[in-house]
Amino acid sequence: MALLELLAPAGSKEKMEFAFLYGADAIYFAGQEFGLRANAKNFTREEMKETVEYAHSMGKKCYVTVNIVFHNEDLKGLEDYLLFLESIHVDAILASDISVMDLYNKLGLTMELHISTQASTLNREAALFYKSLGARRIVLAREASREDIKDIKEATGLDLECFAHGAMCTSISGRCVMSNYATNRDSNRGGCVQICRWTFDYLKDNNKLTEEPFSMTPKDLNMISFIEDMINNGVNSFKIEGRMRSIYYVSTVILIYRRIIDKILNNTLTDEYKDYALKVLNRVANRESAPQFYDKLPGVDEQYYLGRDEVSNQDFLGLVLNSKDGLIKLEERNTFKVGDTVEFFGPSFDTFSYTIDKIYDKDMQEIDKAVHPKEELYIKLDRDLPKYSMMRIKI
Amino acid sequence: MQTSKVLININNLSELDEYKKVGIANFLFPIKNLSVGYTSYDIDEVPDQSYLLINRVLDTEGINTFKSLIPKLNRFKGIVFEDLGIFNMLKDSDLELIWNQAHFAVNYNSINYYLEHGCESAVISNEITKEEIEEIIDKANKPVVLNIFGKNMIMYSRRSLVSNFNKHAGIGDVNNVDIKDKTDKAYFTLKEDAYGTAVFNKEYFNYINKLDINDNKIKYYLITNLDLEPNKIINIINGEQYGNDGFLYKKTTYKMSEYDDRKKVE
Numbered sequence: 081m082a083l084l085e086l087l088a089p090a091g092s093k094e095k096m097e098f099a100f101l102y103g104a105d106a107i108y109f110a111g112q113e114f115g116l117r118a119n120a121k122n123f124t125r126e127e128m129k130e131t132v133e134y135a136h137s138m139g140k141k142c143y144v145t146v147n148i149v150f151h152n153e154d155l156k157g158l159e160d161y162l163l164f165l166e167s168i169h170v171d172a173i174l175a176s177d178i179s180v181m182d183l184y185n186k187l188g189l190t191m192e193l194h195i196s197t198q199a200s201t202l203n204r205e206a207a208l209f210y211k212s213l214g215a216r217r218i219v220l221a222r223e224a225s226r227e228d229i230k231d232i233k234e235a236t237g238l239d240l241e242c243f244a245h246g247a248m249c250t251s252i253s254g255r256c257v258m259s260n261y262a263t264n265r266d267s268n269r270g271g272c273v274q275i276c277r278w279t280f281d282y283l284k285d286n287n288k289l290t291e292e293p294f295s296m297t298p299k300d301l302n303m304i305s306f307i308e309d310m311i312n313n314g315v316n317s318f319k320i321e322g323r324m325r326s327i328y329y330v331s332t333v334i335l336i337y338r339r340i341i342d343k344i345l346n347n348t349l350t351d352e353y354k355d356y357a358l359k360v361l362n363r364v365a366n367r368e369s370a371p372q373f374y375d376k377l378p379g380v381d382e383q384y385y386l387g388r389d390e391v392s393n394q395d396f397l398g399l400v401l402n403s404k405d406g407l408i409k410l411e412e413r414n415t416f417k418v419g420d421t422v423e424f425f426g427p428s429f430d431t432f433s434y435t436i437d438k439i440y441d442k443d444m445q446e447i448d449k450a451v452h453p454k455e456e457l458y459i460k461l462d463r464d465l466p467k468y469s470m471m472r473i474k475i
Numbered sequence: 476m477q478t479s480k481v482l483i484n485i486n487n488l489s490e491l492d493e494y495k496k497v498g499i500a501n502f503l504f505p506i507k508n509l510s511v512g513y514t515s516y517d518i519d520e521v522p523d524q525s526y527l528l529i530n531r532v533l534d535t536e537g538i539n540t541f542k543s544l545i546p547k548l549n550r551f552k553g554i555v556f557e558d559l560g561i562f563n564m565l566k567d568s569d570l571e572l573i574w575n576q577a578h579f580a581v582n583y584n585s586i587n588y589y590l591e592h593g594c595e596s597a598v599i600s601n602e603i604t605k606e607e608i609e610e611i612i613d614k615a616n617k618p619v620v621l622n623i624f625g626k627n628m629i630m631y632s633r634r635s636l637v638s639n640f641n642k643h644a645g646i647g648d649v650n651n652v653d654i655k656d657k658t659d660k661a662y663f664t665l666k667e668d669a670y671g672t673a674v675f676n677k678e679y680f681n682y683i684n685k686l687d688i689n690d691n692k693i694k695y696y697l698i699t700n701l702d703l704e705p706n707k708i709i710n711i712i713n714g715e716q717y718g719n720d721g722f723l724y725k726k727t728t729y730k731m732s733e734y735d736d737r738k739k740v741e
Binding site for chain 1 (some may be wrong): 514532533534535536537538558559560561562563564577578579581582584585588589597603604607610611628629630631632633634635636639640642643644649651652653654655656659660661663671672676724725727728729
């Protein structure tokens with residue numbers, strides 16, 4: 081059977097651990113150089129080495145983004161960096177700049193070369209060009225349609241990776257420098273300030289056409305409804321966006337897609353589960369999501385207008401630290417109280433709901449309400465739960 | 476700047492004679508269905524010995540459209556292209572290929588890769604500093620195309636951003652609109668067509684007479700004209716001050732620490 085992979089973002093070592101625990105087959109992350117999330121925590125060289133060893137010990141893979149568009153000054157240090165990645169046995173690098181691909185070949189590196197979505201590949205000839213450079217996989221542009229995917233697969237036989245879930249650029253990736261013009265921050269080197277999420281006056285010949293602010297923000301991508309079709313058309317890797325997102329977000333999204341893929345493979349996927357999955361996913365991001373380019377061009381319904389509010393997500397109530405004989409030790413994340421109906425979810429059991437009847441503090445004194453994030457608390461259940469299961473508001 | 480080395484896009488066929496009168500002889504024609512942002516032409520309308528501009532990121536339909544045009548290409552001087560699918564198909568042909576991959580031509584290694592593997596030249600980004608441009612020109616293995624004056628497309632979306640908003644806000648069928656944010660930092664022009672929305676900076680950049688370069692290392696001086704009359708363009712070539720310094724003296728930052736450092740200096 082062809083490779084089928086769920087690929088998670090890992091903005092930190094902690095997120096990497098949760099991504100693997102909740103079902104990712106592989107992760108992608110950046111070092112402190114040459115990645116497009118310049119202001120994320122990112123990984124030191126030592127952390128990268130440890131991460132790769134940890135992943136490989138679990139039979140999982142690690143891909144490192146080297147996908148900025150290089151300026152002259154950035155070329156210094158690139159060779160040393162690529163040799164370092166090779167030495168720690170990274171499974172693949174993701175590149176968009178031909179300088180990286182060329183150097184990869186000149187150095188005779190053996191880790192795989194994947195073409196970043198930043199290169200915006202949408203046709204078979206471009207894909208064949210990258211194949212001729214030694215690419216083993218292409219992360220297709222988010223704008224790829226079903227026909228594009230099918231045609232590229234048939235023509236190249238390369239592994240294809242597609243974004244399945246997460247935030248979208250308004251622009252075709254790599255083709256936007258609005259940040260550079262408006263704020264002098266280089267979007268293609270990781271400095272994007274997301275101008276496409278600003279609001280604007282809308283003018284013709286210096287006259288406002290409407291009092292309503294113009295916005296060009298897309299809704300998030302959500303491919304739940306098309307995963308099976310994508311598999312059938314040759315997609316090998318389903319990528320989740322969000323290296324800056326929380327462990328709760330990463331765990332929730334990865335678990336949903338893990339279960340969707342497994343249910344497809346087992347022929348047990350139902351419409352009811354898809355509906356449930358959509359509900360969970362729409363809630364975890366606090367914003368709407370939709371398929372975008374796969375089956376049609378996005379229209380007015382795939383964009384946000386009227387200055388959308390993004391409220392912070394309070395759904396994540398607690399992280400399970402350990403459990404014994406039904407006594408669950410939790411690290412509190414958001415407020416909850418006796419009488420609340422909550423849900424527990426985790427990678428190795430079916431999600432279940434529970435109405436809290438008692439909460440204990442660290443001295444096993446009963447309390448009515450948990451109000452101190454990061455505090456260690458206890459509740460009693462009729463079962464044990466694995467470490468790093470999560471408790472959330474019932475969805 | 477020698478006018479014989481100017482390469483300019485054409486917004487109206489009547490412009491040709493006016494440019495020819497002053498010695499401009501290299502013309503760039505965006506091709507219908509394969510280019511975005513600028514006035515485009517059916518390939519049969521384009522005069523012999525012109526350059527074709529193909530600046531769309533091509534999907535399957537687009538690459539097939541391009542393929543169908545290949546038999547018609549030999550009467551042209553060359554192609555200024557964005558999509559690497561075109562490079563893959565034509566790199567061994569006799570056509571002059573000029574790499575113009577939007578914002579990617581910002582280092583000499585990338586440019587030299589294309590120059591060594593089938594391209595006649597490459598358009599250097601104008602979104603880098605004077606020193607960066609000069610270093611690229613110095614280290615390029617062949618004469619390059621220098622963005623010298625114009626309005627760049629600073630964003631290209633496959634989405635119908637203008638008509639979607641018009642529909643949402645109940646506005647009629649307007650296009651070629653401007654958007655401006657409240658701080659005036661972002662002031663852009665949006666042009667939409669069947670292949671999406673091109674965003675341009677509101678102001679022109681003008682690098683004429685501002686770079687210390689060896690003319691022998693320049694194949695063409697590229698002018699991307701969105702809406703100016705030929706006589707204005709000719710005056711600008713002759714030294715009229717119009718447009719801004721773009722990024723010549725403004726190094727972009729990308730790490731928050733650098734950004735904070737710059738703010739302290741400013």
